[in-house]
Amino acid sequence: MEDVLINNLSQIKEDLIFILPEIVLSLSIIFIILLDLILKRWYAGLNKALLLIALLTAGFVIINSGFTSLKNPVYIFSHFIVISSSVYRLKLLLILLSALVIPFIPNLDKQKASIFISLFIAILLGTFFMISAGSLLTIYLGIEVVSLCSYMLIAFNTDTKSFEASIKYLLFGAVASGVMLFGFSWMYGVTGSIYLTPEFFTSLGNGPSLFVITSIVFVLIGFLFKIGAFPLHIWIPDTYEGADSSVAAFLSIVPKTAGLLLIFNFLSGLNNTGFISIIRELLFISAIITMLLGTFAAIRQSIFQRLLAYSSIVHSGFLLAIVCAPSTNAMSSVLFYMVAYAFANCCVFFINSRMISQYGYGLIEQYSQPFSNKAIYGIAVLIAVVSLVGIPPTLGFTAKLLLFSSLWESYVSTSNSLVLASFSVGLLTAIVGLFYYLKVPYQIFIKSGNHSMKLSISYAEAAILLIYTIPLIVIFFQPEWLLKLIADI
């Protein structure tokens, strides 16, 4: 008895090393909260620095851990977590994507600031658990960590809209996670296990079909909520509009990537069951409707951040289609796409945050006002937007090319008409997407308003814009760099 316990504890001690990044992040949260208590006043920029340090440390730990070259998956903490080299790489990628948001984290008051970045890190932590989940419970906890922290993070905005966004997000999210939980409970009922082992999926496949399918559908509702796909996309516009730009950018990148990976893993688990085809079809339909809905709703938006929210819905739909399409390189192309999307999106959100901080709110037509440094902002927006639409010579094009290629490949191998449909809808939305994506460059370059306003740009900000835009162009010409990084995942 004692031996077992000691054995267990020493096992835990051994396992701890595998979750070093998570530990680093948790410790940094505690450190930040403590720092808040210790420090008399909070320095501007401190939160950015802290966040950067936390992320850098985590990244450093991952790189130094040597686990990026793990041969086989390792199950740790009694199978609650699955670790493999690709998971580490993914974590690295998520850290990188989160770091992109740092430049436009708002300067808040002391107390808020510390909690703000703590929540930020907590969300990242939640996504780590989501992507390395080895059981339903880990998935649930991971998702809830992400969700709960997001609810709060959104509320941390000076805008009154933020609380509205937050409560809507919360109620919607809680219902979605309740449904997902219900689905989990039924899955547990079917399989008698909460661990995502092959046996789990086998017994899931052998269970009473209606019961199983219903549970899967319920679970997928939770997943779809996370990536913001139809019919669970509705929270996105309000949430993004109410949230701070940095939060919106962050939510559009990191949790979404994790959610997509989750769906991908879940689907690959289901791959050998009889339900896969119907689930795929459902997801395809969802993806198609998501793309259409997002596109058409985006056209008539007048608030930039809301427009970007709809655009992120479109991207989710598109990525969902790829994730569902059986193809060998689906995941790597999704990640590639996410990188392209993250850079472009952050650039746009960054500029919008500058606009909002100067002007109070972010209407699109505001961009037509003559402001100093318009050309710099304009070119940056243009590059980002062009990348989002997917026109060469930007990374967005390569990403889109990869995605369409994998869809094509999937069509070649399956001849599924839904794949073809999502292929064509993806193309259609790419075209119509121009209507709304070009709105801002159009306002900047072509329209000319009459209320002059000041929108200064410091060298640091210019450098940040360069950081966002240069990779969009450079990687287009040398995609191998990024592909090599991603191909191993």
Next chain:
Amino acid sequence: MSSMGLESLIGYSVMFICGISALLMLITKNVIYSAYALVVTLLSIAILFVFLGVEFIAVVQTLIYAGGILVLIIFGVMLTGKSKVAGVFSEVSNLGYGLLFSISIFGILVYIIKQSNMETTGWIMAASSKPRTTLSIESIGEQLMTTYVLPFELAGFLLLVAMAGALVLGGMAIKKNIKDAA
């Protein structure tokens, strides 16, 4: 088996109470009544947990839910229900669609449950034949600290962050209140 009979009689009546009080929440418009009905529902669920052999969860349910959460909720009702009537009574909308869809989802779920006859499937069948072990509090604690240590820590961590966040958020509201008063 008479004790079994009695047990199930009590069990079913608890189930019945649970369902009725849940329905009551749906029927009443008074928020306070709803809260009390929720208490009844949660408590009856706790009793059902006892029937299902997990007394520990029953206790937790009673403490956290019936105690903690409900106090929080009623507190919330009180705080926000200043404007006497309007706050205490909840308006109703979407009744038609809401009920229609809820009833149909209930119907479908019941149909599925009936259809799939869970007690005859795989592991449940196998488990039914085996003798049941009971679970001591001690082993629960041990399991939580060994096998489930990761979720446990994660949940604890979540609690920390959530509480800190909620604190700051609540503080914001209260500060604003003070500012308004000033």
Next chain:
Amino acid sequence: MASHYLSILLFTPLFFLLLVLALPKSKVSASKYLSLGSASLQVVVMSLILLGYKSDVQSAGFHLISEFQFVERVSWFSFDLGSLGIFKVEYFLGVDGLNITMLLLSAIVFLIASISSFSIQSRLKGYHSLFLLLSTSVTGSFIALDFFLFFLFFEFMLLPMYFLIGIWGGIRREYASIKFFIYTLAGSILILIVMIGLYSSAIDPVATGVESGILSDSKYSEEHIGIVQSKLFANEIDAEHYVHTFNMVYLVDPGNYTPNSLLSTINKSFISGIPVRLIAFVILFIGFAIKLPAVPFHTWLPDAHVEAPTPISVVLAGILLKVGGYGLIRIAYGIFPDGGLHFSHLIGFLGMFSILWGAMNALAMKDLKKMIAYSSVSHMGFILLGLASLTSEGINGTIFQMFSHGLISSGLFILAGVIYDRTHDRMISSYRGLAEKMPLYTTVTVILFFAGLGLPGFSGFVGELLVFLGAFKASDLVPTWIVIASTFGLLITAAFFLWTIQRMYFGEFWIKPEFDQNSIFDLTKREKIMLIPICLLVVAFGIFPSLLTDLSYNSIARFCEIILGTGKLNLELLKP
């Protein structure tokens, strides 16, 4: 082999773009000279290329890499897709008879347009940067032999154009620019679809041979390719060893398609009963037809033209539309000859329809520039008609027509710009008897109008004549009635040009009273510098068309031979 003329040609504008960007605020007006410098340098390089260009049968190009000239071929990037094999993009430039004339045209048109750009007054730096970017992308799309590279340049024409119309355009520029953008983006997305299908279907035989160990080194030889292709056909090469390619020259050869791919000629794949290859052709065709533009995909053109500033109209009509035509020839027809043969009736019909429809519309237009724009639509119809014929005459005519229309429409749009600069009004009904005040202008107008209506002695005639001869000859591909109906386009074209001359230029001098009567003056020196060379070129190529056709007829003969040969073969194979 070692010459880098094409790269120089391609990067000259980019280099000047850097110079423009580096100009200090006080010297911004120098940017127009930089544009001019870039265009002139391109013309110089182009003449060097022409000097070294060989037009004999051994340099016909099209389906043999070894026969291309001024080839520059460097691996750009590639990545391993595991079980799917490797996917490879090259920086591959080259010239053969199909693109040499287009390249020449682009050099000329950009030179003219850069002179015309002197009239731009606002936001010079931005304008000239975009203009130079446009120049690079146009040049690039003509010389790229890698589909990816082509597509890169092809797509990248959109943005500069969008802004050039949108910022420096007329009153409804916003509508026009977005319409232009949406249309052409739709077109390029269609092309993208096929591009994805193509590269996932076709392989680079040499690199695949090396990868799978069949060939020892990448020394190129026909025989080696044959070995690889036969192994490929027999399915003896593992999918991991496939080196997928965007190389347009390899894409031409059906032997390079992997046997199980959708676009392979031997893998009978159908979508709702139609062979996938034919569908791909149609998609590609529509993609380029939008750019061309052919009726009914043309409605962006009049709007774009009317709103665009003069130099941009010149570029748009002069060279941008030709990219569509060139794409049709080299890509749509070159890669899917089966589609070209199968749909030749339809394409011929579309050509006829464009000719008549454009001409009829031009007849009804009240705006001079819009009329010219519709005349462009009409003239572009000849390109489809000639292409559908798949005869040496027809294709020669197509290319000649593209070239000559490039010159003529450039001139016409400058003419429209001249009058617009004077009064800011382009309505035909606002003027009468301009010949009195603007004799030289009228003379040039008459020359270019008659060149436009295909009068012998001007270059427009040669193209139309060849197209008609070719189309009529290919009565199995293009029904005779289509050709005969098209000839009536000549009549309508003559009608609207002459009618315009009658209304605007002849008669007693009169302009709308609200105009400043003194604003009407004859051509300025700058306008003369643009227009007179155009007139001279139009006449020169009209009298000595062989200056142009000699450059390309061998390639075209080769093209027709291959297209007809493989096309028929493929069609046989594609039958269900």
Next chain:
Amino acid sequence: MDKNLLILLPSLMVLASSLSFIFLRKHKKYVIVSTIVVGTGFFISLFSSVNLGSEASILYQLDWIKLGEGLHLDFGILVDRLSIFMCSLVLFISFLVHMFSTEYMKDDPGKNRFFALLGFFTFSMLGLLLSSNYLFLFVFWELVGFSSYLLIGFWWKKPSPIRASKKAFLINRIGDIGLLIALMLIWSNYGSFSITELVDLRSSNGFTVITSIGICLLIAAIGKSAQFPLFNWLPDAMEGPTPVSALIHAATMVAAGVYLLVRSEFLFSSDALTAISVIGCTTALLGGISALSQYDIKKILAYSTISQLGYMVMGVGLGASCASSFHLITHAFFKAGLFLGAGAVIHLLHEAQKSSDKHFDPQDIRNMGGMKSLDKTLFISFMICSAGLAGLPLFSGFLSKDAILSASLLSAERFGGIYSAISVIGFLTALLTPIYIGRLLWYVFFKEYSEKLLEIKDKIISNTPAIQLPLVVLAFCSLGIVFSLNPIDYHSSFFISWLGFNMNSSEEWHNLTSVLSVVLVLLGIFTSYLIYQKNLDAIKKRLKASSFYQISVNAFFLDSLTHKITVPGLLRLSSGVKYLDKRVIDRAVDYLAVSQVILAHVIALVDYWIVDGSIRLLSYLSGRIGKRFGNMQSGNIQKHIIWVLFFTLLVMLLLLS
């Protein structure tokens, strides 16, 4: 050096002189140079024709466009007697017209442009004649049309010339399309455009092809040579300066269609020939009748030209292309003479008007009269040319018309049917010709001075030699003796033998024709005399006194007949045809043009509303859809949850079923 090269020289010279005017804009007096150049060209051409053998030879076979192995379009020059003779003719008339114009246009501000265009026209015409293949024939054919367009619209400030020039070009364009289709047919069937090669190749293809080529060539000729139903551009084209009318619309350009038909004679099947002759005779008749009731002096001549061209085309259709070319040549001289004469008349009046400051239409024959005494040279040469036109024996027109008419009789005998009708119409036209020309002469020369003319009569001064010389020369060339030693028998014409034509020897038909035509001509003259004399009693006596009219006195009994039946009938018919021409054919063309413009507008509307509209509808719809989805996004979280529920239910119901 091949001395045939000399042939090229005139055309090059003409081209050079024409182009040189671009640089000589300021130096107006140099126009005389171009006259000299054309004159020299004529002599060179004449000289080179002297040594010409009877065999056709081709000079300068060059690749114009090379399209591949064995596939090329050539440029070449065909030299045979016909072409070289035609060249000389064109140069000769052009020379005279140039000379005439130096005086006629001396005050015009656009004088050099005029001479440049004349030169350019002459060059194009020479090119057309010398082309060895149909392609270049077509090229120059179009260029001729182009220069004609520019010349008709020479006075571009007036709206009517511009309208006329546009009409001329467009109608010509229809003919051009015919020629273009013929070109395509030839190319796709024979792979060669060369006239000489085609002679050998033509049999290799079927009857339909040949016929369609023939019909297309006929369409070309219809357009260019103003044949029925496309002839009404020619009267309108008289808006151009008169020398232009003389050169282009009488002697040369309009004859190009006939030249094309003569050149392509070997390509015609019998069906095509029938069509040609039907078209020709119809034109001849309609032109003749139309000429009867015109008042504009140039329009009368224009209709007469149409009628005569109809003869020529008819001649080709009857297989007598020799006769046609003969008529072409004779017609060229007398009609050029007539036009220049008319120009001289107009010029006289115009100059007089200028000096007296009175203004009336100098082209309306009702404003003239009694001109015979004003300028004797003009009168006599005009009379001679008219006699040529009317086909009086001893004059050139008699010979050539005779040839055509006898050919028609021959055909009528051989084939009967429609050819008989053609023949009858031919003779009928021969009757009409003297009537209208007689009417013209009467109005212009014999009638007493009109009131308007009287006012300026004193100011009229005789024409200068530059105007008179061409008239005299042309009048001389209208004499029969110039063409044939026996001025009443065309068989003895050296011209025909020199050209190497094989004239159908039909002695008896010839004799019959000669007699018939003489009778008809006289009858015509007499009728004309009766009509116009009887109409105006006041001058009747004076006319009667004139010796020229005495010979027809004994036909007086016809007077009442003519008055009661023929004249009203003819006039009615004439006005009917005129009406038909004005209201139907001309209107039809107008309506066609108008309806085309209307159609164009309709198409433009369709383009805007349907083609473009569908796109705009799409964008509008997508906006609407966006709005609808946006409404779904009302921000009401509970509604959203209902939606979620709804879709979940939907999925589950789907799964259940």
Next chain:
Amino acid sequence: MQLEHFLILSALLFAIGFALVVTRKNSIVVLMGIELIFNAANLNLIAFNRYDPHLFQGLAFSLFVIVIAACEVAIALAIILNIYKRFQTINLDRINQMNG
């Protein structure tokens, strides 16, 4: 007491929870509905847990669910309080600044 009956009761709670979420305007009542949904899931978990050989997986799961539900309620109430301060109402229909 059959498993099925627990499942049906849980389905009932689930449906009622949904109905509450959808029909009630008061955000606190909506929150209560959500709690019902969580409880429905919990009931399932525990009901199935009865058959679990180790008797623990479902139990542990439900334990964490309860904890997270508590967090959720705490956060929700903190936000609702803020909302009430700003909007003077917690009626969901009135909390609607963003629309479109």
